[in-house]
Amino acid sequence: MSELLITGAHVIDPANGVDxxxxxxxxxxxxxxxxSPGELTGSLPAEKRLDAxxxxxxxxxxxxxxHLREPGQMHKETxxxxxxxxxxxxxxxxxxxxxxTPVNDSVAELEWMLAAxxxxxxxxxxxxxxxxxSMGLEITDFRALVRAGAVGFTDDGKPVLEDEAMRxxxxxxxxxxxxxxxxxxxxxxxxxxxxxxxxxxxxxxxxGMPVEAESRIVERDIRLLREIKQxxxxxxxxxxxxxxxxxxxxxxxxxxxxxxxxxxxxxxxHFTLTEEAVGDYDTNAKMNPPLRAEADxxxxxxxxxxxxxxxxxxxxxxxxxxEKEVEFERAPNGITGLETALGLALRVLHRERGMPLARVIxxxxxxxxxxxxxxxxxxLKVGSWADLVLFDAAxxxxxxxxxxxxxxxxxxxxxxxxxxxxxxxxxEGRIVYRA
Amino acid sequence: MTxxxxxxxxxxxxxxxxxxxxxEPQPYRSLYAPGSLLTVEHLSIADVAEIFAATARxxxxxxxxxxxxxxxxxxxxxxxxxxTRTRTSFELAAKSLGATTTLVSDxxxxxxxxxxxxxxxxxxRALGAECIILRHAASGSPFLLARTSGLPVLNAGDxxxxxxxxxxxxxxxxxxxxxxxxxxxxxxxxxxxxxxxxITGDILHSRVARSNAMLLPRLGARVILCGPEELLPEDAMGxxxxxxxxxEIERDFDRALQQADVAMMxxxxxxxxxGLSLDLAQYCVQYQLSAERLAAHAPRALxxxxxPMIRGLEITGEVADGxxxxxxxxxxxxxxxxxxxxxxxxxxxx
Numbered sequence: 001m002s003e004l005l006i007t008g009a010h011v012i013d014p015a016n017g018v019d020x021x022x023x024x025x026x027x028x029x030x031x032x033x034x035x036s037p038g039e040l041t042g043s044l045p046a047e048k049r050l051d052a053x054x055x056x057x058x059x060x061x062x063x064x065x066x067h068l069r070e071p072g073q074m075h076k077e078t079x080x081x082x083x084x085x086x087x088x089x090x091x092x093x094x095x096x097x098x099x100x101t102p103v104n105d106s107v108a109e110l111e112w113m114l115a116a117x118x119x120x121x122x123x124x125x126x127x128x129x130x131x132x133x134s135m136g137l138e139i140t141d142f143r144a145l146v147r148a149g150a151v152g153f154t155d156d157g158k159p160v161l162e163d164e165a166m167r168x169x170x171x172x173x174x175x176x177x178x179x180x181x182x183x184x185x186x187x188x189x190x191x192x193x194x195x196x197x198x199x200x201x202x203x204x205x206x207x208g209m210p211v212e213a214e215s216r217i218v219e220r221d222i223r224l225l226r227e228i229k230q231x232x233x234x235x236x237x238x239x240x241x242x243x244x245x246x247x248x249x250x251x252x253x254x255x256x257x258x259x260x261x262x263x264x265x266x267x268x269x270h271f272t273l274t275e276e277a278v279g280d281y282d283t284n285a286k287m288n289p290p291l292r293a294e295a296d297x298x299x300x301x302x303x304x305x306x307x308x309x310x311x312x313x314x315x316x317x318x319x320x321x322x323e324k325e326v327e328f329e330r331a332p333n334g335i336t337g338l339e340t341a342l343g344l345a346l347r348v349l350h351r352e353r354g355m356p357l358a359r360v361i362x363x364x365x366x367x368x369x370x371x372x373x374x375x376x377x378x379x380l381k382v383g384s385w386a387d388l389v390l391f392d393a394a395x396x397x398x399x400x401x402x403x404x405x406x407x408x409x410x411x412x413x414x415x416x417x418x419x420x421x422x423x424x425x426x427x428e429g430r431i432v433y434r435a
Numbered sequence: 436m437t438x439x440x441x442x443x444x445x446x447x448x449x450x451x452x453x454x455x456x457x458x459e460p461q462p463y464r465s466l467y468a469p470g471s472l473l474t475v476e477h478l479s480i481a482d483v484a485e486i487f488a489a490t491a492r493x494x495x496x497x498x499x500x501x502x503x504x505x506x507x508x509x510x511x512x513x514x515x516x517x518x519t520r521t522r523t524s525f526e527l528a529a530k531s532l533g534a535t536t537t538l539v540s541d542x543x544x545x546x547x548x549x550x551x552x553x554x555x556x557x558x559x560r561a562l563g564a565e566c567i568i569l570r571h572a573a574s575g576s577p578f579l580l581a582r583t584s585g586l587p588v589l590n591a592g593d594x595x596x597x598x599x600x601x602x603x604x605x606x607x608x609x610x611x612x613x614x615x616x617x618x619x620x621x622x623x624x625x626x627x628x629x630x631x632x633x634i635t636g637d638i639l640h641s642r643v644a645r646s647n648a649m650l651l652p653r654l655g656a657r658v659i660l661c662g663p664e665e666l667l668p669e670d671a672m673g674x675x676x677x678x679x680x681x682x683e684i685e686r687d688f689d690r691a692l693q694q695a696d697v698a699m700m701x702x703x704x705x706x707x708x709x710g711l712s713l714d715l716a717q718y719c720v721q722y723q724l725s726a727e728r729l730a731a732h733a734p735r736a737l738x739x740x741x742x743p744m745i746r747g748l749e750i751t752g753e754v755a756d757g758x759x760x761x762x763x764x765x766x767x768x769x770x771x772x773x774x775x776x777x778x779x780x781x782x783x784x785x
Contacts, residue, residue, distance in 0.1 A: 199673025205596030281575030327573035
């Protein structure tokens with residue numbers, strides 16, 4: 001019988017209201033007990049005890065939005081390297097997006113991706129494509145895909161633009177009780193655009209994506225939810241990915257108040273950086289949705305503080321250096337994010353904005369678990385999977401891209417200040433990262 | 436000595452006085468090779484004065500002496516977009532200084548086979564190029580080339596972003612041709628005090644507009660941008676460098692012209708419109724610089740155009756060829772100013 005007793009840590013388990021000194025016993029890969037300090041110490045030999053005094057012990061982090069590039073784009077990342085980066089960042093569960101080559105839109109693709117042979121270091125889940133080939137027209141076989149493990153559907157990287165396709169996706173997702181995760185971008189307004197619209201884009205001579213390109217799709221999707229509720233008496237779950245604008249957040253806040261099932265995520269770069277980071281055409285500051293103006297960044301922070309935003313998700317999007325070292329307009333969108341998410345969230349939300357540590361942890365574990373309907377992860381309930389992150393919440397350090405476990409180093413946070421350093425990540429009772 | 440040359444000589448002496456001025460801190464210099472000119476934002480007023488001083492010195496030199504300034508040096512012209520004026524004047528400027536030039540264009544090189552800008556730059560460097568003059572359709576590409584090649588790069592126009600040598604030649608044309616300008620005064624933040632420059636037309640797609648709107652106000656000019664909303668969005672105020680200098684938007688062309696000491700006209704860049712629909716007949720009614728309009732509203736203003744111009748669209752032939760036009764002078768100044776930029780890029784003395 002495998003056992004591990006983690007002693008002396010400050011345990012934070014937002015789902016169960018735990019926030020204090022506790023010991024945690026792991027047995028057979030699951031949480032066996034959370035007790036007062038010292039209660040179980042005598043029952044286990046020293047080699048099965050891990051002294052975690054001075055550390056925070058929390059549910060392993062959950063990232064519901066990552067690009068692992070396998071199959072088909074393995075020069076950028078593989079499931080093995082991407083999940084190793086996840087483990088280093090304190091994540092024990094990641095949800096892979098479907099824009100691989102080929103697109104993950106079938107049971108065969110999904111099963112291949114989730115197979116043990118891929119070598120995932122942490123729990124790997126996936127959201128297959130909402131439409132065949134992510135072409136935005138005909139929806140995929142939601143039922144079969146959910147049976148094979150799908151935790152939601154998305155055409156991420158692209159929106160489901162057509163009303164009819166989105167309505168069909170929402171209706172079918174409601175029947176199988178998973179979210180439709182929308183990349184909210186009205187691509188009719190963003191052709192040829194490579195950064196946020198505004199004065200900075202004008203000065204740099206770059207075509208800009210207006211904030212309305214995001215809010216219009218969010219508003220359209222909410223209208224569809226309302227219609228479906230009235231006509232079909234169904235309550236589909238819309239999840240809005242990487243929200244970056246005040247306008248979209250206003251619409252989401254209203255929809256939630258109106259009783260619709262809408263959740264959303266924010267990416268660390270959208271609450272830490274603004275369009276100013278583009279600087280001299282730094283392609284590591286190019287992503288979609290783009291870095292926005294300061295007013296929008298602040299709106300994202302406020303929405304994290306007031307609970308409008310349900311969770312933090314990285315949109316980890318690795319690209320090879322030769323792909324990013326090109327003209328700004330030609331560079332692909334996206335940055336890596338798994339190893340910088342916790343350090344940025346603690347620095348910006350906890351230290352600078354006073355968000356309680358337990359709230360930051362909830363945004364990165366219990367709440368993303370809830371968005372995709374996980375019950376045995378994202379919490380330290382007895383019987384749940386022993387997914388744990390142990391970190392030094394006071395450690396200040398600087399991220400170095402060269403030390404990343406990811407195959408790609410495309411990050412605007414090379415050298416950036418971080419707060420809180422992961423010391424160990426435990427996934428289903430196995431130590432998958434240790435520093 | 437011609438009147439213009441005399442005026443230029445005074446400019447040079449004034450610049451010499453300024454040379455003791457301490458440089459503003461410029462951190463970009465560590466990222467990009469000295470002598471690079473990527474955007475007018477990197478130019479201090481002292482830099483402009485030095486460039487104009489060198490321009491004047493080179494102008495006064497005998498041809499044989501000039502041809503020794505860059506003898507034995509190698510300059511590459513890398514052109515991903517078509518160009519008549521800029522390419523020819525950079526090339527003639529380099530040759531008149533004795534440099535060896537090589538022209539690489541996207542149509543007849545490995546660029547067609549998919550070679551990246553970085554690799555093209557490294558190849559030119561390995562072949563001995565000491566400076567690259569880049570024209571490219573992608574905004575910001577000179578920054579990439581300068582970072583990856585380590586060579587001084589002269590931006591000869593990048594997308595909708597910048598065309599810094601154009602702004603310098605426009606400025607020098609104004610200094611030589613405007614009656615208001617007092618050649619005895621040093622080039623400083625007040626040099627263009629009292630001068631109003633109206634830039635009219637397709638501001639949205641114009642790197643020339645951006646370059647001038649970001650350079651001229653720092654020398655004291657008031658710059659008015661004029662054009663319809665589609666071609667001149669409010670975001671154009673992003674060109675305002677702050678510090679209380681004047682940049683304004685005026686939609687009414689006649690009203691703008693009435694204030695103009697300089698009327699700078701721009702071409703409608705059909706190749707960059709990207710689905711934007713524009714009623715050209717209506718545009719001409721509102722924004723074409725015709726002889727009648729000029730006589731009625733700005734009878735003494737200097738008329739400028741960076742070229743290429745479409746006669747009969749943004750400007751009539753009569754105005755382009757008329758006595759107020761400085762368009763050919765601009766081209767001449769292009770050759771003169773670009774010589775100085777090449778000397779600066781290669782760290783030579785003139």
